[in-house]
Amino acid sequence: MKYMLLINAGAIDAEGGAAECDEQDWAAYDKAVREAGILVSGESLADLVTATVVKVGADGARTVVDGPFAESREVLGGFYVIDVPDLDAALEWAARCPGARGSGSVVVRPVADFGA
Amino acid sequence: MRERASGAGRAVEAVFREEHGLLLASLVRRFGDLDLAEEVASEAIEAALVHWPVQGVPARPGAWLLTTARRRAVDRLRRDRAYAARLAALQVEMDRTGPVPPADTAADLPDERLQLFFTCAHPALPAEARGALMLRCLAGLSTPEVARAHLVPPTTMAQRIVRAKKKIREARIPFRVPGADELPERLPGVLQVLYSMFTEGYAASSGPDLQRPDLTGEAVRLVRILYRLLPAEREVAGLLALILLVHARHEARTDADGALVLLGDQDRDRWDRAMIEEGATLVTIALTGGPPGPYGVQAAIAALHDEAPDLAATDWPQIAALYDVLLVLTPSPVVALNRAVAVAMRDGDEAGLALLDQLSGEERLRGHHPYHAARGDLLRRLGRHSEAAAAYRRALDLAGSEPERAHLRRMLDATTRPPV
Numbered sequence: 001m002k003y004m005l006l007i008n009a010g011a012i013d014a015e016g017g018a019a020e021c022d023e024q025d026w027a028a029y030d031k032a033v034r035e036a037g038i039l040v041s042g043e044s045l046a047d048l049v050t051a052t053v054v055k056v057g058a059d060g061a062r063t064v065v066d067g068p069f070a071e072s073r074e075v076l077g078g079f080y081v082i083d084v085p086d087l088d089a090a091l092e093w094a095a096r097c098p099g100a101r102g103s104g105s106v107v108v109r110p111v112a113d114f115g116a
Numbered sequence: 117m118r119e120r121a122s123g124a125g126r127a128v129e130a131v132f133r134e135e136h137g138l139l140l141a142s143l144v145r146r147f148g149d150l151d152l153a154e155e156v157a158s159e160a161i162e163a164a165l166v167h168w169p170v171q172g173v174p175a176r177p178g179a180w181l182l183t184t185a186r187r188r189a190v191d192r193l194r195r196d197r198a199y200a201a202r203l204a205a206l207q208v209e210m211d212r213t214g215p216v217p218p219a220d221t222a223a224d225l226p227d228e229r230l231q232l233f234f235t236c237a238h239p240a241l242p243a244e245a246r247g248a249l250m251l252r253c254l255a256g257l258s259t260p261e262v263a264r265a266h267l268v269p270p271t272t273m274a275q276r277i278v279r280a281k282k283k284i285r286e287a288r289i290p291f292r293v294p295g296a297d298e299l300p301e302r303l304p305g306v307l308q309v310l311y312s313m314f315t316e317g318y319a320a321s322s323g324p325d326l327q328r329p330d331l332t333g334e335a336v337r338l339v340r341i342l343y344r345l346l347p348a349e350r351e352v353a354g355l356l357a358l359i360l361l362v363h364a365r366h367e368a369r370t371d372a373d374g375a376l377v378l379l380g381d382q383d384r385d386r387w388d389r390a391m392i393e394e395g396a397t398l399v400t401i402a403l404t405g406g407p408p409g410p411y412g413v414q415a416a417i418a419a420l421h422d423e424a425p426d427l428a429a430t431d432w433p434q435i436a437a438l439y440d441v442l443l444v445l446t447p448s449p450v451v452a453l454n455r456a457v458a459v460a461m462r463d464g465d466e467a468g469l470a471l472l473d474q475l476s477g478e479e480r481l482r483g484h485h486p487y488h489a490a491r492g493d494l495l496r497r498l499g500r501h502s503e504a505a506a507a508y509r510r511a512l513d514l515a516g517s518e519p520e521r522a523h524l525r526r527m528l529d530a531t532t533r534p535p536v
Contacts, residue, residue: 001288086290087240110287 002040002083002111003090008074010103021098029098033080038093042080074105081111132161135178136256137341141228142182144235144291147189150253150281156192160185229254230345231291237306238289245280246309252277254341255334265331266316267323299349307355307411310339314359318366319517326370326519332363354402354412360395361418364388376523380427392422410446413438432462449478453487460494469494485514489524496531505531 026044033039053067077099084090087108094106136157143153160181174180236249244266251257251265263273283289294302317331336359343356368386371377399419402412417438424430439455452475460468472491481487492507508528515521 086288087238088290088292091240108287112286 001085001113002081003087004109004111005080005082005090005094005097006076006107006109007078007080007097007099008105008107009077009099010074010105021101021104025098029096032096033082033093038082038084040081040083042078044078045076048075077104131173131177132164133256135181136161137229137232137254138178138227139181139185140253140256141232142226143185143189144232145228146186147193148291150235150284152189152192153185154253156185156188157181159188227345229341230293233306233342233345234293234302235284235289235291237302237309238284239302239305240287240289241280241283242276245276246305247313248273248276249280250309250313250338251334254338257334261330265328265334267320303346303349303351306342307351310335310342311355311359311411313338314363318362319520321516323516324518325374326376326517327366329366332359332366335359336363350402350404350406351409351411353398354409354415357395357398357402357415358411358418360391360398361415361422364391364395364422370519374519376519378523379421384426387422392419395419395422408441408445410442413442413445417442430461432458436462449475449480450484452478453481453484453490457490465494465497469498483514485511485516485520485524487511488514489527492524492527492531496527501531 030042033042048069051067053065055063055065057063080093080097082090082093084093087110090108090110094100094108097106098104100106139157139160140153143157144150147153163184164177164181168174168177232253233250236253237246241249248262248266251262252259257265259274259277260270262277263270266273268276314332314335317328317333317335320326320328339352339356339359343352346352365379365382365387367388368382368384369377377383395415396419399412399415402409402415408416417435420431420435420438436455436458439451439458443451443455453472456468456471456475459471469491472487472494475481475487488507488511492504492511495501495504495507505528508524508531512521512524512528515524
């Protein structure tokens with residue numbers, strides 16, 4: 001069963017990275033996920049200021065704007081998709097994720113299974 | 117099912133309520149689907165209501181029900197194409213466990229209810245759904261009964277239960293007993309759900325009645341089951357002790373009109389002595405062999421109340437000391453409030469009031485009617501009637517159940533009436 005771990009950074013440091021964990025923590029976690037053989041995919045997102053929003057209206061008109069600017073302090077910083085037997089296993093991996101520390105949090109969402 | 121329960125049906129209903137949790141737990145373990153398990157469990161019970169009055173109750177009713185339910189589940193899965201893949205997987209399981217043994221020679225059924233306890237109380241489920249799921253799945257209450265127990269409309273409760281079951285299924289919350297390393301983390305959640313169920317029944321937060329014996333009765337029953345399943349966990353013994361020692365007083369807590377009777381005014385002959393004895397034995401178990409847990413300490417406090425011949429002769433120094441321990445184990449303003457009341461009994465009303473006033477800044481107590489009622493009591497005993505009246509008024513604004521409100525109105529009257 002696949003679960004997506006959505007990593008929300010709480011406090012952001014001057015470089016736009018999560019303030020409460022360092023590169024080494026992430027490298028160690030990434031290695032652990034890979035070595036456990038549960039990694040489906042995972043990416044770290046570039047800084048929020050690089051984000052752009054696209055919308056298509058009912059008339060087909062396209063609008064492109066800068067953003068989104070987070071209304072809350074939480075900023076989606078990256079994600080992992082892992083394949084583990086059940087929610088408890090997914091929660092265990094989420095708890096080990098450096099992004100879950102301090103003011104950060106990890107949202108665990110099962111990936112919908114349409115029986116394919 | 118209940119509507120058509122005839123005389124014979126009523127006779128076996130008690131059996132069903134006892135068997136329901138066991139049956140459901142076994143089915144959930146086998147099929148991994150709470151909805152399917154519930155459906156076939158109730159079908160098996162319906163079948164029993166038809167067959168048992170004619171053929172007699174089988175020697176092993178639980179095994180009969182499980183066999184019937186398992187066959188129905190397999191039939192259902194065969195009919196439902198969406199479940200084809202799961203059936204294939206389950207077929208392996210069925211083959212592995214061999215042919216279904218005849219009901220009356222089956223080996224003892226394994227008790228899988230512990231898994232269900234942990235599933236129902238999983239922290240990933242909304243808090244409001246956990247107790248409801250336990251009542252539904254482990255106590256075998258119908259959804260309308262669960263709704264009544266939670267004082268919400270049946271449709272609201274049905275939605276809550278449906279959503280919780282959907283999350284269990286689709287997020288794949290596992291049916292399993294946490295390992296020894298995880299138990300200290302997960303067990304308190306289970307105990308908390310059962311304790312909340314009991315306290316809501318002990319002092320209803322709203323409604324016409326002070327107590328809800330339906331809810332306290334189910335809570336006692338569920339904690340007994342949990343204690344049978346986890347006899348070595350001292351906090352489970354502690355919780356069972358606590359609720360037995362508190363529940364033992366329930367007859368005396370209201371008078372013939374349903375009005376609240378305070379601890380000091382209760383007819384102690386109406387306390388359930390057998391329950392107190394059982395609770396006291398469990399307190400010893402809960403407090404032996406290691407540092408005490410919060411339920412064990414609260415149970416010890418309840419035991420001291422139960423063993424006292426009257427309010428004045430209660431061992432207040434020891435109760436206050438136990439509250440000191442509890443405050444370290446679970447620091448909370450509510451524990452501090454209870455400690456202040458015990459200190460007032462030990463050291464005098466002034467001392468208690470000083471402690472209560474220290475707590476006046478606590479956000480959680482500002483809207484907590486027992487805090488204001490306790491202040492009112494101490495101020496009244498100190499002869500500060502206008503301040504007492506203000507505290508009682510504040511408590512009355514916040515109080516929940518009608519008997520509690522009536523009691524506070526009486527106290528308010530007593531402090532505002534000119535002295536005779």
